[in-house]
Amino acid sequence: MNRYITVEIESDILKYLGEWKTGKYGKKLTWGIISKSFGYSRQALSGNKVIKEAYNDVITTLKDTTSEIDILADIAKENKKLKKEITDANALIHEYEQKYIRWQENAMAKGISVEALNKPIDPTIKEQLRKRTQEN
Template sequence: MRQHLTDSKINAIVGIIDGWTGKLTWNLLIEKIEPTTGRYSRQSLEKQPRIKSAFNIRKEHLRGRSKSSKENLSIVETKLVERLERLEAENNRLKKENNSLLEQFVRWQYNASARGITANQLNEALPSIDREASKPTRNSRPTVFRGDRRVKT
């Protein structure tokens, strides 16, 4: 059974994409990430918005880059330029992710307001979890939700 992409694997893949130099294709990316994260299909990677966005941003950046700009640089300078490009790519990707999250927050804020949910209700603390009561007791019955009501079965 294939494992799902976890947040840590997605972060690792996005980091690889941010530092990518040269031609970028889904097949080349799959080959590059396989030793660290395992083998995933293009479709699996493309389903993840962060990976897809990072891929598209980096690919667009690589298309517009001048190849002759690094020809007369020393090895140290070349490494510094590559690091700078990777950090710029990461910065651009994070800006776009942040804007996307801000848009989502505004959408949620509007929807909550339209349904009469107040800011205080949204900011309430999460209920605590009683880790000791993870096994149902003999007298407890599961709760079933029907519409807006709870019904003990």
């Protein structure tokens, strides 16, 4: 292996970095990965201005892009959370329905009609005073 990075090796490394930029190999690129792939040290690779600029460009692109898999995973997680909320809400509604039926039966057993239970509550003294002051 050559001790120095030649133009041909540089173009191979740039091509490799271009493939990384598309997300073909994942989202985590390090100098160590490039070093293992081409047999040059991190210092030699980062010392080459063209390779360093391409590397930084790839890193920026990988950080900025969110893959479709990540988006779908987030949607699936949100969907699961919403389904749980719906299940919990339906259980609470069922609980309140059962409580209403129980109260209705107990009231009828005590001789209180449903109409009497549904009768509106008389306004409090404060509410009556507010209403009078608003009318004046």
